[in-house]
Amino acid sequence: MSNDYRILNTRAPRVDAVDKATGRAQYTDDLSRPNMLYGAILHSPLAHARILDIDTSRAERLPGVVAVVTWRDAGTEPYGVSPARYDETIFCHDRVRYVGDEIAAVAATDPDTAHEAVRRIKVDFEPLPLVLDGRHAMDDGQPQLHEQYENNICAQVHWRFGDVEQGRREASVIRTDTISSKMQDAAFMEPQAVLAEVDAQRNLTMFSSTQAPHYVQRTLAMALNHPLHKVRVVKPAMGGGFGPKASCSTAELATCLLALKTGRPVKFTFDREQVFLHSRARHQFLHTMTTGVRDDGTLAFLEHECILDGGAYASFGIATVYYAGSLLGGPYRLKNMNYDGYRVVTNKPACGAQRGHGAVIARALFEIQLDRIAEELEMDPIELRLKNVMDAGETTCNELFVSSFGMREALEAVRDSAAWKKKRALAGQTRAEGKGIGAACGFFVSGAAYPIYRSKTYHCTVVTKVDEVGGGVVVQSGAADIGQGSDTMLAMITAEELGVSLDDVRVQAGDSSLSVDLGSYSSRTTLMTGAAARDAARDVKRRILSAVAGRIDVPPETLDLKDGCVISLADPIDFSALRDEYLKEHVGFSDLPDSPKLSFREASRIAFLEIGAVVGTGEYRPPKLGGSFKGAAVGTSPAFGCSAQVAEVSVDLETGEVTVDRITGAHDCGFAINRTQVEGQMHGSMMMGMGEALMEQVIYDEHGRILNRNLAEYKIPTSLDMPQLDALIVESNEPHGPYGAKEVGEGAIMPVIPSILNAIHDATGVRINELPVTPERIVRALRRKSVCAK
């Protein structure tokens, strides 16, 4: 794509990269305050039990302990993510529902004392029967976790789009398949950390490793009964989030409560075990799908049922159960779709959002089904997909409108780049034993169209201000750079619009006192906050140019900002009077402007002298989107990203060990604001998906305890596991995104699992319907196959 941008669409280094490469970047746990206390939390050792008594007296008597808090201090008003399912309290008062559920917290003068105090808190429990298997949580006679969730069903969805029965009559191939996954851990490198402090006016400031400062601000104020305008949430540098850090945690609430109670700063940092206990990561999914295809390979219908094991509380789970169904509406033309989804509660850590929210395992099974159907029709799997992909301007059966759509281009790109036809043709002939190649596609939102709480709020605002001394630009935003690079995106857009260099833009972001921004989730930030930043910068530019134009008596529209200078689009202009004025203000300074052009530095200073503060604002709110059916809000988005991928694997047919040899992915991000960062999001998605396909699973014992709550036994891919990753950028120019941009952060994970699973089938001839696909499962399937063959 050729364009006239100076900064956008380049590979500019991240604005925070040097700080991160030198150790200067401050993450939450790197912060400290004079007179600071250290927090610790008492977690339930039991998965389900009644609390008979909590005795904190021995903890309180320990020297160095400043405060101990329980439900008696925190109250029992429920809170949660979605107002329709407030089912958590800050601390448990009558019941614990998972191993890790929070019972009390302590603030002490040093971490060791805080931990010792927690050990001295005595809790009398009466154990209750457990519900650990999501498959049976809804059965009659099962123990009930919450009064408000009859049969342990936290949320359910029943959707009927089109006419599945008509589709069934038209279909010539009909298949039913299942898949089951395991609960995941997001395994971000930075454990959650919180530092809370209170000033003399009871203003509460919380620094936290959070994806969503605005929602967390609201939850803190609501659950702590503290005035909303006296709660400020600041996100320092952040070591990844991937979803679980989007919801307000007990760690945040308890630390703030301790700071309010003691009047002293309190810091609390999770250890790695607590990251696993707190979870809020990917649900366990149990999908059954029946898909029908006509003779010519076009899709006739999909009938889909899913049970989501969500752990003990709702968290983001309502959205998850909707996403699990809605995002199969694309990227293929599918007119008839039924979906029945059940999100159940069990005595395990609560699950929530994780990269590709709700849709990853559904996508995996559907793409596997497409491969199996292609096999029955004796069609090439990519050809089958190409026959069905939607084009821009189409609407799915569940009323999702795709305004830009590079699906066909992405699929063709990976097919050609990975030499698919040539390698596929070798199958069963001269190809080495155990080699396989597989493909899949994906579809994802580019920003949730509705906020979590019912409101017509703007989804973000951006305030851009020019330094009154002239030259520098400050962008203020509540957006949370969690590692994905949103600060760099804001700086690049602002620098592009104002014609200045990236070095002259400073981004202040991730602070709820700067602006409302709903946060880094649903892949919304580039499209939404990027649009607001563009408009704020244009507002600033208009103010500067009209002030300058007024001084030299030309129409403002004849001026522009480019390459750090004011340029005239009409006749050449003599700026010497303005230059003299600037120079007189700066007697004794060096590095003064001397080119015939008026610099941005001078122009912005003159604008200040003329009009005072030079401030521009921008905001974004999606247009009304989506259908009128129940749950239509989840899945609607101003735009949709799509992706395709080819995975190549080698399987050791004796040991079942899978080596992924190469992954080639293409993603339609609309327009790459930063090409390096787009590739980085794709690479990270490939890694997380590959881990989920082959090795990642949280393992529970029969008491609901996590057996592998560390990064040695919860395996994520290392540099030796990862193959060469090829990321191909497709740009379809999204009309609703700034400069044509839309998401890449989550959509790119969609095709990863099915492309690897399809490649394993190509290599071995066996299908595994349980994730992760471990060597053991492959060997068992190979043995079954050889027994059947005999």
Next chain:
Amino acid sequence: MKRIISLAVNGVEHELAVEPRRTLLELLREDLSLTGTKKGCGIGDCGGCTVLLDGVPAFSCLTLAVQAEGCSVETVEGLAGNGRLSSLQRAFVEDGAIQCGFCTPGMLMTATELLRANPHPDEREIRLAISGNLCRCTGYQKIVEAIRHAAEADHE
């Protein structure tokens, strides 16, 4: 009971009284305010706390401070000499090897030692060297590329 130890951190001599069970990571982060070294797990699984101990990569979360007595410790804060980024740091910045950045300090320390010991590593050697440093953002692709580019830059 505390013990007095002396060690050099990034070339600066320090004498400190430490509890025998205090880790080198705690000493660096809390006593010396060198917070560039990160704690990702505390049990030697993630590599985020990697420093160089007498030139050899070590998990500072598994190293007792008293074990560093008389040693030379290098951390991420010591890589840029006189404010000039090392070729590895520059390559990490320019190649997009940094996303969230939490693994970056440990990754840089491991890679620094790799290039000292083996100035021309091939891809397999690079991947082997950093296999004890977990990263959840990059899929390691751009990290591997950055280390290769830094090695090439050192020989231009």
